Amino acid sequence: MTASSFTMIAATILIGATSSISSDAHDAESGWTYPPACCRGRGQGGDCDAIPRERVRKMRGGFSIILHPGDHFLAKRPHTFFVPYGDELPSGDGEFHVCLHPNEDYLNCFFAPPQSI
Numbered sequence: 001m002t003a004s005s006f007t008m009i010a011a012t013i014l015i016g017a018t019s020s021i022s023s024d025a026h027d028a029e030s031g032w033t034y035p036p037a038c039c040r041g042r043g044q045g046g047d048c049d050a051i052p053r054e055r056v057r058k059m060r061g062g063f064s065i066i067l068h069p070g071d072h073f074l075a076k077r078p079h080t081f082f083v084p085y086g087d088e089l090p091s092g093d094g095e096f097h098v099c100l101h102p103n104e105d106y107l108n109c110f111f112a113p114p115q116s117i
Helices: 003-022
Strands: 048-050 056-059 062-067 079-084 097-100 107-112
Touching: 062 107, 079 107
Parallel strands: none
Antiparallel strands: 048 097, 056 062, 062 079, 097 107
């Protein structure tokens, strides 16, 4: 095996490893990447999406989130979630986002703009 063959094989392995790491999460439309712990990636049934700001209310003790069908690409029926203060994550783009996993009935991660925390 020549040195150039070895370099080409190593580069191919590195590119494959890098692309498998990045496929564990996907980007929000604004460009920031959801953490892999929150999102399985669009290619593997990703579960994170921005939600309308008016669906989130600050309540005593936490955030009330009411999703209507279409507010999140997985939401096919109405849902109400409650996220205690301190359990939210800072949003990377100033918008609200939720990750629903393993299906639309379970809120896995909630992202709030830093100014709303």
